[in-house]
Amino acid sequence: MNKTLIIGATSAIAIATARLWASDGDPLYLVARDVGKLEATANDLKTRGSSQVEFQVMDVLEHSRHLAVIEEATARLGGLDRVLIAHGTLPDQAACQADIELSRRELEINCLSTFSLLTHLANLFESKGSGTIAVLSSVAGDRGRQSNYLYGTAKGALSLFLQGLRNRLYPSQVNVITIKPGFVDTPMTDTFPKGLLWAQPERVAADIYKGINKGRDIIYTPFFWRYLMWVIKAIPEPLFKRLSL
Template sequence: MRKTLIIGATSAIAQDLAKLFAEAGDAICLVARSENKLKILADDLQLRGASSVAMQSMDVLEYERHQSVLDTAVEALDGLDLVVIAHGTLPDQAACQRSPGLTKQEFEVNALTTISLLTNLANYFEEKQRGSIVVISSVAGDRGRQSNYVYGAAKGAVTIFLQGLRNRLSKSGVNVVTVKPGFVDTPMTADFPKGALWASSERVAQDINKAIDGQKSVAYVPWFWRYIMLIIKSIPEMVFKKLSL
């Protein structure tokens, strides 16, 4: 029986992942802001076969609670094997360009809170000498683009942090997975026009689950985003500046 902590558990991708974990019989601890949403999800996971479901309400900006939430999850599950960090927001780029305060807020939610949580989690798993840490970053962090560079910069910071963390923890038998989704059809992107490159949260969750089982280091989901971003990253800066991406 795997013992799994999910932070940002009520996001669309996290919910679909949690369902897969429940069907596999995991013991799960859910962390998110909304107690009502947590309760609904917890009841669903019980029905799907989770061996146990605990839950905690927390706003990730409550830095002072990060360690205590981890400690409570460890106590509730009698240890941890897997942690998934899935919280985040999708900022309004134009609004951020007008407001340094909003830019700072969005960077904090999408980068600094994750880095804080990872610092505590890394110390826990390093001591245990085993386990997996999975973090949902984004293809937006692979190269700064005018359409979403505030979000991209935050996710890029998380991606670089994870690279160093993976290098550190690999010596302790701990796997760190950086997940880089492309366009995902979720409530957060409901107002965006959809096209062929968009994937459902269910499809993305399935791909993430395979990456966890396969002990991957970096997972582009769906897979074709690896090659799309390879092309985007290879465009010379002189040309890139003239594009509207």
């Protein structure tokens, strides 16, 4: 029984992952913005076998509430073994290029809010001497590209932060897991034409579930993104800057 807190719990990837935990009977604490979505998700997870499902409405931009919500989750579940952070948006790159305020806001959502949550969670798990922190980053954070470098910046910074945190928490036996999905067919990408590289959230969730159980550090999902990004990262910058990616 892993007592699990999920931030951004109504995102498609979080729901698909939570269903796997629910079938194991794990107690779950869900955090998201929309109470209707939270209710529907909580009922679903309860029916699927979760021994306890609680939820709380919160916007991740309310940094001042982060600690209280984490403490509330810990109290309601009677402890905390595992956290999945899955909230995020896909910024409109073109709009961000014209508006720094929009860029700042996107970085607040996709990067700074997560740093805030991670700071509280790291201290909690460090003092406890166990636990798992799994965070949704993205392959987009592996290299900056003109088509979505604002999103890439947020996810790249997040990946780097998690790398440092993993290093820091290793002696405390806390697992820090960076999840890097490729293209996933979710509401965030509803308007994109889908091709061969696209994966369903259930596939990504199965990889996250297995990766967390095995204590992996970095999960590329589906697996081929590890090799694809290895190639993309290996392209020399003088050549890369000429590509339209």
